[in-house]
């Protein structure tokens with residue numbers, strides 16, 4: 001078995017890498033997707049968020065208003081309050097699912113994709129130091145890209161067809177606020193086992209993942 005943490009800043013391309021690993025046969029968990037599921041009405045995490053931030057962040061249809069929460073988190077400096085509710089639940093769920101997979105498939109490679117593996121103050125409770133991720137992962141893979149490319153990818157992904165220069169600027173500001181909550185790539189690279197550079201074509205990225213996959217498979221056996 002091998003527990004791989006796949007990390008990288010906003011827009012670095014880690015979801016793209018995760019998809020390539022999945023195509024090779026890895027079991028991949030997206031922390032963003034799990035966070036979203038746990039934030040659905042009826043979930044404990046949903047209830048805790050509404051209790052903490054108030055009914056103003058609930059849409060008329062009962063779902064959480066993600067842009068409003070994003071504003072509270074990143075523009076009003078309350079992201080750690082949100083992290084403290086969501087991260088423990090996501091990490092616990094990932095541990096449960098990984099255990100199930102390893103029980104039936106001892107040589108499995110489980111990849112957990114998250115922008116915040118090195119940043120989170122939650123999970124890995126055996127010893128709560130700065131390197132708490134070591135309790136959760138055998139290897140860490142980092143996807144890097146220059147900051148301006150990350151921002152451009154975030155804007156391109158988030159901007160709708162009716163975008164205006166003002167909306168583009170607002171999205172760039174949003175990307176910068178989120179990146180400010182993330183550890184810079186050079187510091188992350190020093191802590192990770194493998195670094196994939198995603199500043200070129202998708203084919204170049206795919207080639208790097210294809211090289212890494214057999215190494216991870218060998219480590220899993």
Ligand SMILES: CC(C)(COP(=O)(O)OP(=O)(O)OC[C@H]1O[C@@H](n2cnc3c(N)ncnc32)[C@H](O)[C@@H]1O)[C@@H](O)C(=O)NCCC(=O)NCCS
Nearest residue numbers: 009010031032035066069070073079082086090115178181
């Ligand atoms: C604030 C929220 C509602 C905004 O939702 P939105 O749909 O706009 O963004 P989404 O969740 O798709 O995240 C997009 C990217 O933003 C960045 N980002 C998200 N949360 C954080 C955070 N807490 N700190 C730093 N960057 C973050 C990541 O690069 C992430 O991949 C949402 O991001 C959230 O609940 N964040 C806090 C919990 C969290 O850490 N989630 C991610 C992993 S569980």
Ligand SMILES: Nc1ncnc2c1ncn2[C@@H]1O[C@H](COP(=O)(O)OP(=O)(O)OP(=O)(O)O)[C@@H](O)[C@H]1O
Nearest residue numbers: 009010011012013014015016115153157200201202
């Ligand atoms: N090498 C590349 N060339 C062109 N587009 C790319 C490349 N890598 C990623 N992208 C695109 O950039 C966007 C961001 O990539 P992706 O979703 O994989 O990043 P991420 O690190 O998961 O981002 P986030 O943390 O914001 O969720 C996507 O639309 C993706 O298709």
